[in-house]
Amino acid sequence: xxxxxxxxxxxxxxxxxxxxxxxxxxxxxxxxxxxxxxxxxxxxxxxxxxxxxxxxxxxxxxxxxxxxxxxxxxxxxxxxxxxxxxxxxxxxxxxxxxxxxxxxxxxxxxxxxxxxxxxxxxxxxxxxxxxxxxxxxxxxxxxxxxxxxxxxxxxxxxxxxxxxxxxxxxxxxxxxxxxxxxxxxxxxxxxxxxxxxxxxxxxxxxxxxxxxxxxxxxxxxxxxxxxxxxxxxxxxxxxxxxxxxxxxxxxxxxxxxxxxxxxxxxxxxxxxxxxxxxxxxxxxxxxxxxxxxxxxxxxxxxxxxxxxxxxxxxxxxxxxxxxxxxxxxxxxxxxxxxxxxxxxxxxxxxxxxxxxxxxxxxxxxxxxxxxxxxxxxxxxxxxxxxxxxxxxxxxxxxxxxxxxxxxxxxxxxxxxxxxxxxxxxxxxxxxxxxxxxxxxxxxxxxxxxxxxxxxxxxxxxxxxxxxxxxxxxxxxxxxxxxxxxxxxxxxxxxxxxxxxxxxxxxxxxxxxxxxxxxxxxxxxxxxxxxxxxxxxxxxxxxxxxxxxxxxxxxxxxxxxxxxxxxxxxxxxxxxxxxxxxxxxxxxxxxxxxxxxxxxxxxxxxxxxxxxxxxxxxxxxxxxxxxxx
Ligand SMILES: NC(=O)c1ccc[n+]([C@@H]2O[C@H](COP(=O)([O-])OP(=O)(O)OC[C@H]3O[C@@H](n4cnc5c(N)ncnc54)[C@H](OP(=O)(O)O)[C@@H]3O)[C@@H](O)[C@H]2O)c1
Numbered sequence: 001x002x003x004x005x006x007x008x009x010x011x012x013x014x015x016x017x018x019x020x021x022x023x024x025x026x027x028x029x030x031x032x033x034x035x036x037x038x039x040x041x042x043x044x045x046x047x048x049x050x051x052x053x054x055x056x057x058x059x060x061x062x063x064x065x066x067x068x069x070x071x072x073x074x075x076x077x078x079x080x081x082x083x084x085x086x087x088x089x090x091x092x093x094x095x096x097x098x099x100x101x102x103x104x105x106x107x108x109x110x111x112x113x114x115x116x117x118x119x120x121x122x123x124x125x126x127x128x129x130x131x132x133x134x135x136x137x138x139x140x141x142x143x144x145x146x147x148x149x150x151x152x153x154x155x156x157x158x159x160x161x162x163x164x165x166x167x168x169x170x171x172x173x174x175x176x177x178x179x180x181x182x183x184x185x186x187x188x189x190x191x192x193x194x195x196x197x198x199x200x201x202x203x204x205x206x207x208x209x210x211x212x213x214x215x216x217x218x219x220x221x222x223x224x225x226x227x228x229x230x231x232x233x234x235x236x237x238x239x240x241x242x243x244x245x246x247x248x249x250x251x252x253x254x255x256x257x258x259x260x261x262x263x264x265x266x267x268x269x270x271x272x273x274x275x276x277x278x279x280x281x282x283x284x285x286x287x288x289x290x291x292x293x294x295x296x297x298x299x300x301x302x303x304x305x306x307x308x309x310x311x312x313x314x315x316x317x318x319x320x321x322x323x324x325x326x327x328x329x330x331x332x333x334x335x336x337x338x339x340x341x342x343x344x345x346x347x348x349x350x351x352x353x354x355x356x357x358x359x360x361x362x363x364x365x366x367x368x369x370x371x372x373x374x375x376x377x378x379x380x381x382x383x384x385x386x387x388x389x390x391x392x393x394x395x396x397x398x399x400x401x402x403x404x405x406x407x408x409x410x411x412x413x414x415x416x417x418x419x420x421x422x423x424x425x426x427x428x429x430x431x432x433x434x435x436x437x438x439x440x441x442x443x444x445x446x447x448x449x450x451x452x453x454x455x456x457x458x459x460x461x462x463x464x465x466x467x468x469x470x471x472x473x474x475x476x477x478x479x480x481x482x483x484x485x486x487x488x489x490x491x492x493x494x495x496x497x498x499x500x501x502x503x504x505x506x507x508x509x510x511x512x513x514x515x516x517x518x519x520x521x522x523x524x525x526x527x528x529x530x531x532x533x534x535x536x537x538x539x540x541x542x543x544x545x546x547x548x549x550x551x552x553x554x555x556x557x558x559x560x561x562x563x564x565x566x567x568x569x570x571x572x573x574x575x576x577x578x579x580x581x582x583x584x585x586x587x588x589x590x591x592x593x594x595x596x597x598x599x600x601x602x603x604x605x606x607x608x609x610x611x612x613x614x615x616x617x618x619x620x621x622x623x624x625x626x627x628x
Pocket of ligand 1: 014015018020021039040041044066090091094139140212215223225
């Protein structure tokens with residue numbers, strides 16, 4: 001198969017003033033390719049902006065005057081190239097006569113012809129070159145996923161793959177209607193390039209990529225349009241404007257993942273034609289978590305990263321007062337591109353953040369900042385333990401040290417079962433210690449919190465069993481932990497007073513031996529406590545040993561001070577239940593329920609860690625429930 005490499009000669013990219021085209025050039029030069037960058041008009045404002053950007057990249061030769069509506073205008077650009085990455089297209093938002101002076105003036109006709117007639121010009125130039133071995137055509141999910149008239153309504157969980165075609169299940173007259181011009185153009189152009197590749201007798205082949213909504217960092221201002229413009233509008237406090245002002249689902253693919261997959265496809269020796277659904281690859285979905293509702297989920301993500309911004313909102317009610325219906329978009333996961341090409345799909349959070357950050361950097365948007373303290377500011381107030389728990393992860397993802405510090409109750413302590421303790425007296429101390437560098441060095445991009453479960457609760461203290469998983473840029477889990485969070489309410493505000501981490505957790509591992517050992521340590525502790533043998537209690541601890549109260553944390557540096565404390569632990573009788581609540585290979589959180597001496601119940605968590613082959617207690621937190 002005609003796999004290409006940077007050593008074989010230059011490659012050409014069409015539509016380089018566009019979002020995908022600009023990124024395609026960047027991806028290729030970063031991988032060592034010599035690139036012929038085809039643009040339509042270097043003197044238009046988009047052309048100038050694009051040329052200004054491309055001139056800063058190495059190994060780029062700009063070829064001006066390449067118009068899909070001008071036969072022969074790509075011949076010189078393709079001559080001597082090994083591959084063509086065809087991303088140029090006439091799109092609905094740029095199909096008027098001003099944007100398409102060589103078009104007919106009929107938007108849907110020009111959208112259709114820009115694909116079919118324009119790509120015939122591309123094919124003619126490939127055939128004339130005698131050097132091009134591979135065409136990479138950027139089609140669209142619009143050629144794969146039907147409109148709402150097809151499967152979507154009957155099966156919202158349907159997973160669209162390379163065997164699906166948008167015309168299936170649609171009445172011919174509906175399919176032929178002008179509003180389907182874009183989808184028809186993409187379907188017919190895919191057929192056209194496949195037939196032309198077959199007709200070349202093996203001189204060149206064609207591979208098609210079918211991306212969903214392409215988003216990601218803006219490289220230069222002329223790229224702004226379509227979905228990235230709408231995300232920028234929300235961040236700038238404006239309503240969305242295209243394709244309508246209404247809320248909808250965003251099925252996002254990151255442009256960086258798309259252009260990387262296109263390059264990998266070009267470099268792959270696989271016989272693409274014999275793969276599932278033929279030589280096409282759907283590129284939709286960010287690990288199955290890409291179809292996000294714009295007005296709620298996408299907006300919430302923008303708020304997470306930019307909490308001070310006043311955000312715009314897509315409309316959910318029509319001007320006549322009718323509530324609009326927002327349909328789910330089905331299951332999204334580009335399994336074939338991942339397995340055949342080795343394509344990687346980054347977390348959607350990273351994509352959305354990149355759109356907003358680069359839009360600000362390039363001066364495309366000027367967000368308005370809220371006067372009132374937003375959630376996540378230093379005066380944030382968390383009305384429930386779970387509120388504070390989830391803000392802990394949002395602030396961490398935003399890498400905002402002060403906001404992260406604001407989630408804690410002070411003094412704050414973190415105890416790692418197998419290693420040790422870090423404590424912070426003030427938010428300032430916590431913030432100045434916060435750094436993401438070590439994590440980033442491991443490839444970390446973001447962490448996601450586990451669904452928390454309340455182990456024990458009272459009106460002002462809660463033990464929340466949670467944890468996290470860290471992900472890399474390919475949205476792959478790189479490290480997980482299980483942590484019991486001790487949340488306290490000081491005044492009206494919940495905050496995290498302590499974290500007890502098992503720090504040795506792998507999903508799917510069996511930790512029963514560790515759990516049994518840790519439970520036995522806590523059983524021995526309780527029996528020694530009951531018999532007044534405080535020496536024995538103290539011998540069962542690592543030092544420093546931490547006890548977490550409400551608004552206070554005690555650290556016992558040695559057995560002598562701990563013994564005194566245990567002697568004063570007169571509030572609990574023998575334990576009625578001792579069980580492992582969270583487990584790892586070197587740390588276990590043990591939950592204990594004991595009857596209180598004055599009635600009621602004392603519920604505790606014990607962090608038991610294996611340090612230097614000794615399983616001992618590193619942390620204790622108790623909640624007294626007088627009614628329990
Ligand atoms: N954006 C999406 O979410 C999305 C989703 C699925 C598929 N796609 C497909 O992906 C490809 C790239 O889309 P995009 O969003 O990156 O597009 P874009 O940013 O709008 O860029 C379109 C490019 O096509 C060029 N172009 C327009 N009319 C032309 C003509 N008559 N002759 C030559 N070039 C012309 C534009 O050049 P000028 O600057 O000169 O106008 C521009 O470089 C298209 O095939 C599109 O259908 C896009």
